Amino acid sequence: MTRLARDQYTATAFSRRPRERPITDLLLLLLILPMTGCATYSDKLANVPWEIEARCAEVRKAIYDTHECEGAGSLLCNMQLGIIEHRCANYTQSNAVLSRADAIAEEQYTIRGSRELQKIILNPGTAPYRGSAYEWVYISYLKALNYLGEARHASNGSERQRALEEARVEIRRVDIKLRDIEARKGTYKEAASRSEDTFGQMFRLYNGLQGNWVDNATLEYREDAYIRYLSGVVYEMLGEWDDARVAYQKAATLYDEGYTNQYDLDEDMAEQAWFDTVRIMRRGGYGDEWKRISRTHLSPARQRELAELDPDAAQLIVIEHFGRVPPTGELNLLLSVIPQYQQLVLRPVPTGSMEDQRAQLEWFFMVYADTGILKWIRKYNHGGIQAVARSPVEKTIFARPAWHLLTELKVPQAIQTVGGVRVAVPYKKPLPDSVGSSSLRIDGAEVATLDRAESVAHLAQATQLRRSGLEIWSSVAGATTKLAACSAPTPDDWLIACSLVASALARAETRNWALLPYTVRLKRVFLDPGNHQAELVALDRGGQKLDREYTSLDLDSGDIKVWSVFTTMFPTATTPPRSAGAAPVQSTSAGYAPPAPAPAAAGAPPSPAPPAQHPRQRRTSSNAGRAFGSILKAVTESLDDVLEKGLR
Amino acid sequence: MISVAFLAGLWSCTTVRTQRVSTDETIDLTDKWNDTDSRLVADEMIDDMLTFPWIQQHQQETGEPRPTVILQRIYNRSHEHIAVDTFINDLKRAMIRSGKVAFVVGGEERKEVRGERKDQELYAREGSQAEMGQEEGADFALSGSIDSIVDQVGGKRVTFYQVDLKLIDMTSNREAWNGQKKIKKVQTRSRFGL
Numbered sequence: 035m036t037r038l039a040r041d042q043y044t045a046t047a048f049s050r051r052p053r054e055r056p057i058t059d060l061l062l063l064l065l066i067l068p069m070t071g072c073a074t075y076s077d078k079l080a081n082v083p084w085e086i087e088a089r090c091a092e093v094r095k096a097i098y099d100t101h102e103c104e105g106a107g108s109l110l111c112n113m114q115l116g117i118i119e120h121r122c123a124n125y126t127q128s129n130a131v132l133s134r135a136d137a138i139a140e141e142q143y144t145i146r147g148s149r150e151l152q153k154i155i156l157n158p159g160t161a162p163y164r165g166s167a168y169e170w171v172y173i174s175y176l177k178a179l180n181y182l183g184e185a186r187h188a189s190n191g192s193e194r195q196r197a198l199e200e201a202r203v204e205i206r207r208v209d210i211k212l213r214d215i216e217a218r219k220g221t222y223k224e225a226a227s228r229s230e231d232t233f234g235q236m237f238r239l240y241n242g243l244q245g246n247w248v249d250n251a252t253l254e255y256r257e258d259a260y261i262r263y264l265s266g267v268v269y270e271m272l273g274e275w276d277d278a279r280v281a282y283q284k285a286a287t288l289y290d291e292g293y294t295n296q297y298d299l300d301e302d303m304a305e306q307a308w309f310d311t312v313r314i315m316r317r318g319g320y321g322d323e324w325k326r327i328s329r330t331h332l333s334p335a336r337q338r339e340l341a342e343l344d345p346d347a348a349q350l351i352v353i354e355h356f357g358r359v360p361p362t363g364e365l366n367l368l369l370s371v372i373p374q375y376q377q378l379v380l381r382p383v384p385t386g387s388m389e390d391q392r393a394q395l396e397w398f399f400m401v402y403a404d405t406g407i408l409k410w411i412r413k414y415n416h417g418g419i420q421a422v423a424r425s426p427v428e429k430t431i432f433a434r435p436a437w438h439l440l441t442e443l444k445v446p447q448a449i450q451t452v453g454g455v456r457v458a459v460p461y462k463k464p465l466p467d468s469v470g471s472s473s474l475r476i477d478g479a480e481v482a483t484l485d486r487a488e489s490v491a492h493l494a495q496a497t498q499l500r501r502s503g504l505e506i507w508s509s510v511a512g513a514t515t516k517l518a519a520c521s522a523p524t525p526d527d528w529l530i531a532c533s534l535v536a537s538a539l540a541r542a543e544t545r546n547w548a549l550l551p552y553t554v555r556l557k558r559v560f561l562d563p564g565n566h567q568a569e570l571v572a573l574d575r576g577g578q579k580l581d582r583e584y585t586s587l588d589l590d591s592g593d594i595k596v597w598s599v600f601t602t603m604f605p606t607a608t609t610p611p612r613s614a615g616a617a618p619v620q621s622t623s624a625g626y627a628p629p630a631p632a633p634a635a636a637g638a639p640p641s642p643a644p645p646a647q648h649p650r651q652r653r654t655s656s657n658a659g660r661a662f663g664s665i666l667k668a669v670t671e672s673l674d675d676v677l678e679k680g681l682r
Numbered sequence: 683m684i685s686v687a688f689l690a691g692l693w694s695c696t697t698v699r700t701q702r703v704s705t706d707e708t709i710d711l712t713d714k715w716n717d718t719d720s721r722l723v724a725d726e727m728i729d730d731m732l733t734f735p736w737i738q739q740h741q742q743e744t745g746e747p748r749p750t751v752i753l754q755r756i757y758n759r760s761h762e763h764i765a766v767d768t769f770i771n772d773l774k775r776a777m778i779r780s781g782k783v784a785f786v787v788g789g790e791e792r793k794e795v796r797g798e799r800k801d802q803e804l805y806a807r808e809g810s811q812a813e814m815g816q817e818e819g820a821d822f823a824l825s826g827s828i829d830s831i832v833d834q835v836g837g838k839r840v841t842f843y844q845v846d847l848k849l850i851d852m853t854s855n856r857e858a859w860n861g862q863k864k865i866k867k868v869q870t871r872s873r874f875g876l
Binding site (some may be wrong): 142143147148192202214217218385 | 789834
């Protein structure tokens with residue numbers, strides 16, 4: 035069919051149905067109404083209490099009630115149970131369910147065409163959850179923590195040794211996973227050199243013109259510096275110095291080469307990893323190399339600390355898992371059609387609270403909106419300056435190559451009949467700059483502030499961003515496939531019903547390992563042998579206490595103890611911490627927002643001032659998160675107007 | 683209609699079926715350490731250990747008919763949680779059955795036996811009590827390690843296991859025997875499937 039004939043065909047096809055129908059407004063209303071009622075995965079988890087340790091049975095039951103533990107949700111169910119059992123100190127049970135999760139994750143390496151089709155035709159929630167690379171790594175991480183927990187509570191030396199060896203097995207397994215990821219995704223160095231070469235620069239320029247802001251190369255999960263650091267700890271506990279040195283050095287290099295910047299972590303972690311590398315090298319076998327590394331990578335204060343350090347001092351490594359990874363929300367989009375230009379157009383339909391709506395519009399603008407100069411020119415040619423002005427809240431799909439097929443399947447006609455079809459994609463809210471800090475007290479004296487070693491929240495956000503392109507294409511494909519199924523010559527009423535069903539079935543993939551911590555903070559301190567009382571105090575960004583954990587330690591000379599704790603971040607600014615047995619706090623869509631500073635209660639002891647920042651933490655560098663934040667802020671301000679007008 | 687039939691085809695029926703098979707049959711479902719690997723290691727080690735001249739040398743040097751062996755740690759440095767006891771027990775059983783070697787217990791097991799003997803002193807009838815100070819000292823100590831090397835990219839994974847066992851002469855610290863078994867596996871998974 036020639037282009038002219040095709041255009042004539044299209045014009046004829048659309049002339050059959052009047053564009054303005056009195057029923058259209060009502061249909062649109064029917065279409066939009068269910069959007070507010072769609073339960074996301076995080077809504078389902080709203081009944082899972084935050085204080086898992088105090089309410090193990092209740093939390094376990096909530097997971098069984100909300101997950102298909104033998105079906106599509108088996109991986110997710112086992113991962114969630116794994117973290118719950120770990121926090122309830124049922125280490126053996128936790129390892130059993132996590133082993134099951136590991137086996138399922140491995141089985142799901144193969145992408146099944148039938149399942150992918152099932153996701154598109156029905157919705158993603160009906161297909162088995164496959165998980166993300168970082169979630170697979172965290173299965174082995176948690177298993178290693180379980181064995182470290184067993185080692186800490188072992189009644190004799192041989193039991194402790196056995197548990198440590200099992201922890202090493204998990205460290206080996208996680209090493210295999212990370213090496214596989216790195217082999218496929220490339221190292222930070224390779225990524226940096228690719229982005230600097232001519233092709234990379236041209237590619238960036240083209241992407242900029244197209245308005246593709248999401249650069250997958252900078253979002254890629256290539257390695258895990260924190261997991262490498264923990265590997266070093268396990269090897270050191272086993273007295274395997276060479277492996278410990280390799281792991282610490284790998285962690286330090288990764289933190290320096292890009293991990294710190296990519297996930298907005300504390301720069302002190304890189305220095306800590308170098309410190310431990312040098313500490314191990316100093317034991318012998320490396321000549322003067324350790325002195326060179328010490329001069330290059332350690333501040334004068336840390337060099338002095340190293341010089342004065344007793345090699346047989348006892349060590350305490352505090353690992354704090356703070357809060358929960360932010361939930362994934364559902365962003366509703368209205369798919370409409372402009373037949374004369376052979377375009378499909380997606381517009382966001384924000385729902386929920388004002389905060390949610392703003393976040394949805396921001397995500398849409400950042401990830402999907404028509405923002406490139408090339409798109410603006412095409413839009414200008416088709417619809418003038420008004421079309422360009424709509425760009426921040428529109429994604430245009432130039433469907434000319436597939437238009438003939440779509441028209442034959444009557445997809446554009448079906449969309450036009452009802453005024454639009456709902457599609458849904460996942461989105462993440464912006465992450466705050468800071469979620470507070472935690473301080474460590476030993477025998478009543480504050481000794482250190484913990485360093486942010488890992489941000490699972492950033493890992494999850496980056497993963498979601500990387501998937502955003504695929505998500506929108508599969509959502510649109512799902513909608514058009516459902517409409518194409520109604521393509522038989524049927525009356526309009528059937529087409530309308532079919533379109534409504536397609537809209538109602540649209541769901542975004544909002545499942546994720548939601549009980550993982552928001553961030554992991556770490557501190558290693560050297561102590562004299564003997565009994566010590568350790569206390570960890572988690573503070574919000576205003577310096578208010580969020581949670582507090584204690585432990586008693588008996589340390590011998592040369593001992594290395596790992597104290598792994600989970601601290602709670604309460605969901606909203608106004609929600610006070612609950613006592614055990616109180617009604618569960620409902621996790622709101624703003625579930626990850628840290629509480630705002632509240633005035634100190636009368637008579638209560640004054641809150642400690644926020645800990646002073648280490649000079650290395652005062653960064654003004656252009657880290658991805660901050661730059662992103664400032665762009666979003668600017669965009670938000672311009673979107674406010676659009677939003678307010680839209681809501682009026 | 684075709685769409686409905688296609689959708690229906692997405693769900694498949696599964697049934698559970700179990701059958702008994704010989705314990706010698708090799709069934710590799712994955713590349714993980716399994717019962718066949720354990721059996722192969724035990725068989726290799728038994729043959730090697732019993733044909734090595736350390737038993738005769740010990741008999742010539744000491745005049746004792748059977749050397750006594752104590753089992754020390756077998757370190758698992760691999761990437762798999764391996765039940766080391768399975769092939770060690772096979773090994774012990776074969777050695778004891780040959781009548782050429784005797785084993786004495788060590789570690790936690792020995793502590794428990796000693797505790798039991800103490801209890802007997804207090805509670806058991808005179809004459810039926812096990813005597814204190816009559817334990818047999820070990821002539822040799824058996825120890826070893828399991829190591830692995832894994833190389834994986836995407837769907838292809840090469841796994842190499844190496845099991846090393848050694849017998850140390852408790853008097854001279856001489857290594858009287860050293861056994862080794864290597865196993866290499868390749869697993870390929872396709873990225874896409876139906």
